[in-house]
Amino acid sequence: MPRVELDLTSGSILRWLLLCGVLAPAFMVGFVVASALMTSDHSYLSATVSQLGTSGREYASVMNSGFVLCGVLVIPFAYGLYCRLGRNYAAKALWILLTVDGIGTILIGMFHADSVLLGGTATFEGDLHGIFAGIAYLALVIGMVVFAVAVHRRPEWRGFMQASAVAVVINSAILLVFFLGFYEAFEGGLQLAFFGTAMLWMEAVAVRSLRQTAQAHEYDTF
Helix, strand or coil, X not given: CCCCCXXXXXXXXXXXXXXXXXXXXXXXXXXXXXXXXXXXXXCCCCXXXXXXXXXXXXXXXXXXXXXXXXXXXXXXXXHHHHHHCCCCHHHHHHHHHHHHHHHHHHHHHHCCCXXXXXXXXXXXXXXXXXXXXXXXXXXXXXXXXXXXXXXXXXXXXXXXXXXXXXXXXXXHHHHHHHHHCCCHHHHHHHHHHHHHHXXXXXXXXXXHHHXXXXXXXXXXXX
């Protein structure tokens, strides 16, 4: 019996993998906005996105579903980007880092943040949530650095090394503020700045890689 193999690098399949990277940030932003609108006392400045998913919130399942969906979409996108970049060492490192980010994001949605601000107490589940959030955060930021290295000499990715560097600087500055402990009054605003930068970076990378794949497919048909 002949052996049948699925070529995940074929044009149509690769486009679907990369499309996941386009959808992940869009869905994430949509779930954040929807959850915040349904939570009447939510403050974008002081309350974090994770607090929208605490067990004491009426619509916690909405935000937690957003985390899980976003993570599920990031994982296939990570492999698609690895294929798009040529399967070299830098691309493989980026694949691993983005996969870690995707898995971490899924776990963020499965293990919920503490509801201390709602009168609850600190829990082991909340500690796990924080650990997974930190892992996903670091994996994505390091992934930006690796991506910048991978594309810095590629004309088809012109400007993306600089954009990635800016995103890394912004998120490193946010991380420094968190370490120094000067964030209590505007923790939510800092987190939104990270989310916005990270989601914009992923959206831009996904759209560009998807466009490159479509152009390559059109070229091959002639």
